[in-house]
Amino acid sequence: MPRLRQNDRERAVGMVQAGMTHQAVADHFNVSRITISRLMIRLRQTGRTNDRPRNGRPRVTSQRQDRHLRLIHLRNRMITAEDTARRTPGLANVRISGQTVRRRLRESGLRARRPVVGPILKQRHRTARLAWARARRRWRLHTWQHILFSDESRFSLRFSDGRYRVYRRRGERFTDQCVYESDRFGGGSVMVWAGICHDGRTQLKIVQGTLNAVKYRDDILDPIVLPFLQQRNFDHVFQHDNARCHVARVCQDFLNQNHIRVLPWPALSPDLSPIEHLWDELGRRVRHRQNPPETLQELRDALVHEWNNIPQAFIQRLIGSMRRRCEAVVAARGGHTRY
Structure with missing residues (x-):
């Protein structure tokens, strides 16, 4: 069944508070009755109808590996994120992507920028x-x-x-x-x-x-x-x-x-x-x-x-x-x- 959009959740709460049964509201929005029941429980517990915060996808690198990625790019400022990803395995030897490396570097304050072009100074x-x-x-x-x-x-x-x-x-x-x-x-x-x-x-x-x-x-x-x-x-x-x-x-x-x-x-x-x-x-x-x-x-x-x-x-x-x-x-x- 489809998920309720935020404006539909507000309408569903209003319909229940107006006296309609949970089943009637569920039939109106083409969702199950338990969806409306959980929506009202969440409203009473949190005072909101938004989804609860989720943990998201598990990170494929540990904090130690994050520090290692930062150290690699501090030692070699010209290395690409893709090269680092190919050489660095994640948790349980899971292959990480270049985008993962870029996210970890942004978290540590490192971002890719155009280098300044200057003469070779010996x-x-x-x-x-x-x-x-x-x-x-x-x-x-x-x-x-x-x-x-x-x-x-x-x-x-x-x-x-x-x-x-x-x-x-x-x-x-x-x-x-x-x-x-x-x-x-x-x-x-x-x-x-x-x-x-x-x-x-x-x-x-x-x-x-x-x-x-x-x-x-x-x-x-x-x-x-x-x-x-x-x-x-x-x-x-x-x-x-x-x-x-x-x-x-x-x-x-x-x-x-x-x-x-x-x-x-x-x-x-x-x-x-x-x-x-x-x-x-x-x-x-x-x-x-x-x-x-x-x-x-x-x-x-x-x-x-x-x-x-x-x-x-x-x-x-x-x-x-x-x-x-x-x-x-x-x-x-x-x-x-x-x-």
Whole structure:
């Protein structure tokens, strides 16, 4: 016989209290008389008509096994729940599922998340980053204001972060409206270079082709960096990372001959450079344009336009975070930081 729904239980109680017999109420709802009798007994004992709490399905793992599952995933954060389930038997050697492992991990406060992608930091990199941050963690804002931070970045015409979602029904997975068509290589890309400081920024240089040491000297250092620093009476220190084209002898000779001071930079340290966050802001502005670029030339024009529209106050906030960045590297012992 069918179970009584909650609203039918309330109606059945009302009918009994109105004077109808249990059998008459049972016939009305097409259930047995004992169902109505037990319903009224439960009402008198608990004052409610809801089902009593049930123990549910017995757990297939013990508390000791639950602690063992938690320890496995604390020791190896990248292991999947399915791998753990295949290697871990439950009570009485019952096979457990990956969903069981995920439930046990959620109970202990562990949930699957997207990992942060960062560079491979070996011990020598961590040591150099820690020493660099310790030496500059007490620098005041006035010192950071006189540094010209520079970097290159590449922007693709077709951007995808892998987080697209589509609303579809069963069986519609491969319909045209539910397939995201993407170019394998992003539809082409544009490489740019720029520099920022507290009181200004350089032009956004569109880099054509491959950036080698000679092109870096002739197209960036000589026509852009040198005049920018001359306008400020060489009061600023130039910063660039340790890319091969930056540390080549032709570039080092040019910097020395023109008396351009260079800030030493630890390898694999994008989190210490404030311009990295500016590239993210520039990419968001280009993607959120009312008419996103469809060609490489439109992408170049959009990058230059949005670069000039970024408020200087935004750049000043990024440069003002340098002391916090150094403190974060020191706290992480040269490891990865939230920046």
